[in-house]
Amino acid sequence: MYNQQLTKQRRIMLTNKNKLKGTDLLPDLACFAAIFNQPYPPLSAPLAMLQARLMDGLMQFCNSSRSPSRFMLLTAQENNDYFQLIAETVKQILDASSQNVSSRHLVADIGVSTQPATNMDRASCVWQSLVEYEQLFGALRFYRDVLYLQPGLVHRANGGILIVGVRALVRQPVLWLRLKHMILQQRFDWLPENTSRPLPVAVPSIPLNLRLIVVGNRAGLADLNAIEPELTSFAMYGEFESELCIIGPDKMAKWCSWVNTLAQQHGLPLLSADAWPVLVRQAIRYSGDHYQLPLCPHWLSRRLKEAAMYYGSKHEQLTATAFTDSEQKRSWRESYLSERMQYEIVASQIMLENEGHVVGQVNALSLLDFPGHPLPFCEPSRISCVVHVGDGEINDVEHKAELGGNLHTKGMLIIQAFLMSALKLDQQLPFSASLVFEQSYGEVDGDSASLAEGVALISALADKPINQQIAVTGSVDQFGHVQPIGGVNEKIEGFFAFCQARALTGAQGVILPTANVRHLCLHDDVIEAVSEGQFSLWAVDTIDDTLEILTAMSFDNDHLPNLLAAIRARISNFYLREQKLLPWCFRWLNWFNQRARND
Numbered sequence: 001m002y003n004q005q006l007t008k009q010r011r012i013m014l015t016n017k018n019k020l021k022g023t024d025l026l027p028d029l030a031c032f033a034a035i036f037n038q039p040y041p042p043l044s045a046p047l048a049m050l051q052a053r054l055m056d057g058l059m060q061f062c063n064s065s066r067s068p069s070r071f072m073l074l075t076a077q078e079n080n081d082y083f084q085l086i087a088e089t090v091k092q093i094l095d096a097s098s099q100n101v102s103s104r105h106l107v108a109d110i111g112v113s114t115q116p117a118t119n120m121d122r123a124s125c126v127w128q129s130l131v132e133y134e135q136l137f138g139a140l141r142f143y144r145d146v147l148y149l150q151p152g153l154v155h156r157a158n159g160g161i162l163i164v165g166v167r168a169l170v171r172q173p174v175l176w177l178r179l180k181h182m183i184l185q186q187r188f189d190w191l192p193e194n195t196s197r198p199l200p201v202a203v204p205s206i207p208l209n210l211r212l213i214v215v216g217n218r219a220g221l222a223d224l225n226a227i228e229p230e231l232t233s234f235a236m237y238g239e240f241e242s243e244l245c246i247i248g249p250d251k252m253a254k255w256c257s258w259v260n261t262l263a264q265q266h267g268l269p270l271l272s273a274d275a276w277p278v279l280v281r282q283a284i285r286y287s288g289d290h291y292q293l294p295l296c297p298h299w300l301s302r303r304l305k306e307a308a309m310y311y312g313s314k315h316e317q318l319t320a321t322a323f324t325d326s327e328q329k330r331s332w333r334e335s336y337l338s339e340r341m342q343y344e345i346v347a348s349q350i351m352l353e354n355e356g357h358v359v360g361q362v363n364a365l366s367l368l369d370f371p372g373h374p375l376p377f378c379e380p381s382r383i384s385c386v387v388h389v390g391d392g393e394i395n396d397v398e399h400k401a402e403l404g405g406n407l408h409t410k411g412m413l414i415i416q417a418f419l420m421s422a423l424k425l426d427q428q429l430p431f432s433a434s435l436v437f438e439q440s441y442g443e444v445d446g447d448s449a450s451l452a453e454g455v456a457l458i459s460a461l462a463d464k465p466i467n468q469q470i471a472v473t474g475s476v477d478q479f480g481h482v483q484p485i486g487g488v489n490e491k492i493e494g495f496f497a498f499c500q501a502r503a504l505t506g507a508q509g510v511i512l513p514t515a516n517v518r519h520l521c522l523h524d525d526v527i528e529a530v531s532e533g534q535f536s537l538w539a540v541d542t543i544d545d546t547l548e549i550l551t552a553m554s555f556d557n558d559h560l561p562n563l564l565a566a567i568r569a570r571i572s573n574f575y576l577r578e579q580k581l582l583p584w585c586f587r588w589l590n591w592f593n594q595r596a597r598n599d
Contacts (some may be wrong), residue, residue, distance in 0.1 A: 378494020
């Protein structure tokens with residue numbers, strides 16, 4: 001009776017260890033209250049204020065006399081918001097430099113002529129995300145014995161800078177090869193799109209003074225680099241930084257000015273003081289870090305437009321209610337798939353336990369990303385482990401069924417290495433184990449479940465039960481340290497929704513890596529439940545901390561009963577039984593060998 005009371009007290013003490021408060025689940029924005037109450041005028045030169053590295057590269061590239069290359073690779077999203085922002089910045093730089101082109105080429109209906117540049121003639125900037133052959137190089141039309149030359153983007157940008165998306169060049173390598181050749185030769189040649197059908201007449205070449213900026217993500221630029229292996233050696237490089245590190249009020253003020261700049265560009269109302277904390281919370285959830293705010297013009301513009309749909313026509317400013325309502329509506333529209341998944345779990349079609357204690361079974365949290373669905377969502381998963389007499393092999397069923405990815409396999413190998421190192425056995429482990437994601441019929445990848453797999457394996461070997469009311473997420477290294485994972489907000493909210501559907505008990509919760517606390521930006525219903533003690537979150541640094549919360553026993557403690565000692569005792573009992581089954585002569589020989597090793 002005394003031991004049961006002691007175990008209960010220890011369980012309560014351990015479940016309170018490392019428990020997070022409601023204030024830990026949100027970014028602390030109190031220090032920015034004064035910032036949000038101030039008006040911020042739109043930025044006249046956004047890239048100069050927010051993208052110092054990119055701005056320096058563009059200024060160097062736009063200087064025709066000092067630019068080291070006629071090509072520039074720029075990592076950014078391929079959508080019109082980015083192209084327009086980059087083009088406007090380039091135009092400002094060209095206008096400020098007052099660079100005259102050596103000649104301006106006029107493309108008339110029946111021919112091409114040149115004229116000297118004047119003082120009013122400035123280098124131009126033209127952009128297009130997706131281009132076709134005739135759109136880029138122009139076209140030659142022959143109608144009723146009259147030659148018509150239709151200018152392309154190359155002609156319009158002659159003497160200045162052309163900005164194109166990388167996807168068009170990758171899909172049509174001929175575009176890139178011809179464009180590169182013309183830019184390097186500094187001459188434009190009228191060539192047929194199809195080499196088997198030559199032009200009806202010969203058109204003389206014209207001088208071409210052009211520089212090219214290719215915009216795309218890293219994967220697209222890598223594909224272009226595969227077509228042109230020496231591209232990175234002769235092209236300049238720039239990158240649109242997707243986040244702004246908020247390390248003080250000045251950075252927050254810049255971000256607010258950037259938001260107002262986008263609102264003005266789209267003809268939308270500016271934000272009220274109470275709207276800023278709501279938008280910042282949404283932005284932090286998108287970036288996944290308390291200290292990083294997104295600079296993506298596409299994402300921010302969409303949030304502003306959606307908020308304006310609800311209250312823009314009724315109010316002079318966008319209020320907190322406008323952003324809250326638009327967020328709730330969008331979440332509702334996108335929640336059908338996740339709700340169906342929750343229904344399957346609540347209806348016991350997907351078997352998942354959230355009460356009691358079970359040996360070798362733990363609730364893990366997986367992030368599902370369906371093609372065509374805008375957002376990933378959480379699916380709680382049941383990981384089970386069974387142990388039997390064997391040769392020490394730990395079978396990963398997902399890997400053997402070819403359903404486990406490389407990262408998942410890596411996580412399993414790390415768990416095995418950690419356990420073997422902790423046991424310090426002189427001989428082979430006399431047990432084999434089998435680990436599986438129950439009711440998983442698709443590919444499993446990533447190492448975010450390696451902590452849960454390690455817990456299930458240790459529980460099965462020690463024959464000690466795991467609390468089924470608590471889910472686990474996190475990865476581990478070979479020393480048992482818990483490492484951060486992605487999608488922590490979605491995982492917590494997914495398990496909370498499951499527990500809420502089956503009724504909150506106050507003992508349910510999620511174990512997560514301490515390093516992920518800075519990524520928490522949870523929905524209000526989760527924060528309210530945590531503040532009221534109906535749901536709990538624990539931040540852990542090691543697998544030892546995780547096991548203490550789930551089993552009420554430490555992994556390795558010289559002064560208290562622990563899981564490592566239970567595993568060693570089970571191994572010793574196995575070998576004792578094996579020795580009793582041996583004939584007397586073999587037992588004597590085994591004793592002699594053991595004593596010789598000790599000596």
